[in-house]
Amino acid sequence: MAMNELDPLSLTFQALADPTRRGILARLASGDADVSELMKPFALSQPTISKHLKVLERAGLVARGRDAQRRPRTLVTAPLEDVDRWLEAYRRAWEARFASLDDYLARMPKKKAVKGRARRSR
Amino acid sequence: MPGDRASRLPGDDRGARVTLPSECEILIVRRFAAPRAAVFDAWTSPEHVTHWWDPSREPLAACDIDLRPNGRFRFVPGGGKPAFTGVYREIVRPERLVFSTVVASGAETVGTLRFDADGRHTILRLTMTCASQSDRDALLEMRVDAGTVRTLENLGEYLERPASRPASS
Numbered sequence: 262m263a264m265n266e267l268d269p270l271s272l273t274f275q276a277l278a279d280p281t282r283r284g285i286l287a288r289l290a291s292g293d294a295d296v297s298e299l300m301k302p303f304a305l306s307q308p309t310i311s312k313h314l315k316v317l318e319r320a321g322l323v324a325r326g327r328d329a330q331r332r333p334r335t336l337v338t339a340p341l342e343d344v345d346r347w348l349e350a351y352r353r354a355w356e357a358r359f360a361s362l363d364d365y366l367a368r369m370p371k372k373k374a375v376k377g378r379a380r381r382s383r
Numbered sequence: 384m385p386g387d388r389a390s391r392l393p394g395d396d397r398g399a400r401v402t403l404p405s406e407c408e409i410l411i412v413r414r415f416a417a418p419r420a421a422v423f424d425a426w427t428s429p430e431h432v433t434h435w436w437d438p439s440r441e442p443l444a445a446c447d448i449d450l451r452p453n454g455r456f457r458f459v460p461g462g463g464k465p466a467f468t469g470v471y472r473e474i475v476r477p478e479r480l481v482f483s484t485v486v487a488s489g490a491e492t493v494g495t496l497r498f499d500a501d502g503r504h505t506i507l508r509l510t511m512t513c514a515s516q517s518d519r520d521a522l523l524e525m526r527v528d529a530g531t532v533r534t535l536e537n538l539g540e541y542l543e544r545p546a547s548r549p550a551s552s
Binding site: 271347 | 400401403413415422424436437440507509516524
């Protein structure tokens with residue numbers, strides 16, 4: 262259970278750090294699916310798919326549906342929203358800088374920008 | 384802070400987009416209404432960098448740029464804010480600029496700026512390539528800490544978004 266000591270965001274990133282698991286999430290985004298339905302597009306064995314599903318379940322990205330026979334898996338978006346919010350803070354920090362660059366480009370002296378061309382009056 | 388708040392909202396195509404293209408990378412994409420030579424020069428001449436690097440628009444306290452492979456750069460904002468320093472690796476005006484910088488863990492992170500012309504505009508792609516996934520996540524996290532005020536502001540904005548909105552869009 263050592264893995265559970267990771268904070269939720271790290272668990273989410275760990276779960277997302279595998280292309281097959283991202284593929285499973287993409288598949289589940291278009292609707293619930295059971296293990297045999299998830300096996301088809303990936304050409305992987307049932308134990309392999311089950312192993313990936315276990316990682317996704319531990320990260321809270323996938324939950325089991327109500328149908329006890331089929332055991333369909335369903336996508337849970339809450340952890341992805343946490344990642345989204347986390348990235349948004351980083352994005353805002355850069356956007357504040359880029360907004361400043363944007364303003365500067367609008368008033369930047371033309372002579373420096375275009376070398377070897379005479380400065381035009383505006 | 385004054386300014387055009389609306390231009391920074393997520394989903395607005397004028398604003399920066401951030402994605403994680405691989406385990407060790409962060410990609411930031413932003414469109415600028417200027418030709419790419421101007422955007423490239425704005426990144427590589429101290430007399431330009433000093434006027435925009437600090438989001439407060441205050442001129443930098445120091446800005447040194449030795450624009451050649453293995454040349455150093457140092458952008459130092461006033462008020463004791465952290466400096467941005469590194470070494471240029473590749474300089475191809477006006478399309479590409481590669482630099483390396485050392486992150487908190489002591490590991491090297493490589494920044495690649497790609498300037499693509501789109502009509503009279505420029506699409507800037509900044510890829511930060513870290514040595515490991517934990518370095519990348521630390522880099523993302525550091526920003527969150529450094530911008531606590533912005534984070535809170537962002538959180539307020541995020542909470543105002545419709546709950547049904549899918550996270551991946």
